[in-house]
Amino acid sequence: MxxxxxxxxxxxxxxxxxxxxxxxxxxxxxxxxxxxxxxxxxxxxxxxxxxxxxxxxxxxxxxxxxxxxxxxxxxxxxxxxxxxxxxxxxxxxxxxxxxxxxxxxxxxxxxxxxxxxxxxxxxxxxxxxxxxxxxxxxxxxxxxxxxxxxxxxxxxxxxxxxxxIRRFAESSNETAGEHFTPRDIVRLTTSLVFMEDDDALTKDGIIRTIYDPTAGTGGFLSSGMEYVFELNPQAVIRAFGQELNPESYAICKADMLIKGQEVKNIKLGNTLSNDQLYADKFDYMLSNPPFGVDWKKIEADIKDEHTLKGFDGRFGAGLPRVSDGSLLFLLHLISKCRDTADGGARIGIILNGSPLFTGGAGSGESEIRRYILETDLLEAIVALPTDMFYNTGISTYVWILSNKKARERKGKVQLINAVNLCGKMRKSLGSKRNEMDETDIAMVTRAFGDFTAIEARELDKPAEQKSNRGRQSANPKAEVVKTFASKIFNTYEFGYR
The missing domain is CATH 1.20.1260 (Ferritin)
Known part of the structure; x- marks a missing residue:
């Protein structure tokens, strides 16, 4: 700016x-x-x-x-x-x-x-x-x-x-997390999704689509457009989105109107039960769906689509437990991928730990993970620091998926541990106490772009400040060294046969 x-x-x-x-x-x-x-x-x-x-x-x-x-x-x-x-x-x-x-x-x-x-x-x-x-x-x-x-x-x-919008988020931080994704997380996710296509995006006459099924105030859509604009001011990016909250929808629509976008492409309503862009496929997709929100209200609609349409619908791979709909949004995004023959698509989605760790063998969650690995869609998962969001301090992860993987990435998944790549904010905003600066974001994107394993590398980050209040241990624990690492696995190593 x-x-x-x-x-x-x-x-x-x-x-x-x-x-x-x-x-x-x-x-x-x-x-x-x-x-x-x-x-x-x-x-x-x-x-x-x-x-x-x-x-x-x-x-x-x-x-x-x-x-x-x-x-x-x-x-x-x-x-x-x-x-x-x-x-x-x-x-x-x-x-x-x-x-x-x-x-x-x-x-x-x-x-x-x-x-x-x-x-x-x-x-x-x-x-x-x-x-x-x-x-x-x-x-x-x-x-x-x-x-x-x-x-x-x-x-x-x-x-x-x-x-x-950012100032509005800060002034109403008690509810901001429902509608605003912090700017540092937006920048990181956008870079990871778009960077693999940097060369293509600099060509003349480029027209691309970007989509967010949980558009909020339009932060991801704006960031995607800004990323491409910096690479190629002549490129045409068409933004699409859907948002459940009327006020957030109004802000997003206003932002798109100001940017000269077709605002009829921004829809109001529940993406999972009433996809108003059901016939559309997209080049790039970015989303930060709500963490741990149940889907009881729309259970009948989702189960009907799963049962009646199977893989011809969005949820053929399986259904997660009703208490958390995060994986439904991920399946929805996968269904929106432009066909590989038409250039393929890339996805960046922010999820909590539940989609990674919940559900034993044979469960809905496990079957969805199996489907994603067996179709070789998953490129990378980045573990983020805690205390990064306005309304929760829990562990979160960025998943990057694509149906047009580069040759060296086929059959592979990259796991990047970036839990220590952050600094303390001078003033907390709700639950957000940490932020990633440009150097932190660059370290993650470089590791992703290089696609090489990195053994635990010590970071030049200050140790956590320990409280002086209360009883102090006679034998305090040694300070844990903060590290950054990247590992690459074959998809079959995740245990599905």
């Missing part, structure tokens, strides 16, 4: 100074993000606004359904995916009737854009801001920020929006 974009994000987030006292800290983002989106949309539409307004009366007189009207009005935007039919903008809302005028302005957006504000419950916050005599002040401050494409590109605006 450049200094300019960082400064812009800090300026926008300073709206929180006006909110302090009247709103909870965890609500700041719910106000700041939609206002930022509104200002950006306004700037993007500025040059085409008159052209759209000139068509409104003609199109409305046709008495067509909303969808048909939208198609006609979109033609006047010159290739944009949204429009607004109001003669107002933030500079024309006035002070006396500002709440009603702002609500009317929002309602004049095309359906996809309007839906984002609805999921933010923006109208409710407009009312609360008005009651607190803050709405006019907020609007005036937002107006001061030029977020038009002439002032800030789509890529830079995406970085600003991501920084605002």
């Amino acid at each position: 450049t200094q300019n974009t960082n400064n812009l994000a800090a300026f926008i987030w300073s709206l929180a100074d006006l909110l302090r006292g009247d709103f909870k800290q965890s609500q700041y983002g719910r106000i700041i993000l939609p206002f930022t989106l509104l200002r950006r949309l306004e700037g993007v539409l500025e040059d085409r606004k008159e052209a759209v307004l000139a068509q409104v009366e003609t199109v409305q007189a046709m008495n067509l359904p909303e969808e048909a009207q939208e198609k006609l009005l979109l033609r006047a935007t010159g290739g944009l995916s949204f429009f607004n039919t109001s003669k107002m903008d933030l500079s024309k809302l006035g002070e006396k009737d500002i709440a009603a005028n702002l609500e009317s302005y929002i309602q004049c957006f095309s359906k996809d854009a309007r839906e984002i504000f609805e999921h933010f419950k923006f109208v409710e916050f407009i009312g609360q801001l008005n009651d607190a005599n803050l709405l006019y002040k907020i609007v005036q401050k937002v107006r001061q920020t030029d977020l038009s494409p002439k002032a800030i590109s789509n890529h830079e605006m995406g970085l600003v929006f991501e920084e605002l």
Whole structure:
């Protein structure tokens, strides 16, 4: 992130100074993000606004359904995916009737854009801001920020929006883990998934798809696009995702709209019971599904698909116990892989220890692991440090899978022990006390890229600080040396025959 974009994000987030006292800290983002989106949309539409307004009366007189009207009005935007039919903008809302005028302005957006504000419950916050005599002040401050494409590109605006999302995550860290994957984990996983294709991604005319079935606020989708953009600014990356939580869905959709993506590719709903992208296959997939969440509510749907469709569905390999649906998401991703004949696919998914260790021989979990190994999809598993996530301190792992393994990786699985590759944060965010810096991430990606065994290598990391409180042992344990290692195994060594 450049200094300019960082400064812009800090300026926008300073709206929180006006909110302090009247709103909870965890609500700041719910106000700041939609206002930022509104200002950006306004700037993007500025040059085409008159052209759209000139068509409104003609199109409305046709008495067509909303969808048909939208198609006609979109033609006047010159290739944009949204429009607004109001003669107002933030500079024309006035002070006396500002709440009603702002609500009317929002309602004049095309359906996809309007839906984002609805999921933010923006109208409710407009009312609360008005009651607190803050709405006019907020609007005036937002107006001061030029977020038009002439002032800030789509890529830079995406970085600003991501920084605002990160600040929102920090300000609401008691629930952040449900919706936000920490940025260091996102960077690591994205690098591991994309790095094998670096050469291909630098070619002219590249078009690739990226998918996250548990999209949250869109962190993985944004990171994937950013990775490819840095390699090849001319590459076209099309983002797809589905998210269960309406607010996270709204943030993700807003982020994709700001980046110029087709927001109709971001869906709301339960991916496992209602896959709204069921016919699509993808090049790259990234996911951080919820840890240890049961699937009782959708048990009938999942079991029906397993029984009736078998391997023609997503869950033919087996079903895990109802108390943890992590492996269902993994099977779902495998089913979404583009065929090898069409270029194949790569997957990066973050899981806890349960999918690795739960279930004896013959269990659903064991059969799923057998299927993954026998089809030679698993490339590597990276063991992460503990205390890396906002809402849990448990051990976690990054699984990398692919149906287009390089020749030297066929029949092999790489295990990387990166549990000590982290440093303490100056200030904890919920359960997140550790973070991986660029050097730590580079060590993992280098080990993965080199695909060689590394014997336990001592790390230059400070020892854990021992507490001085309570009774101290007369014979304290010797400090354990922190190490990093990588091992390579044949798939048959995991015990399946």
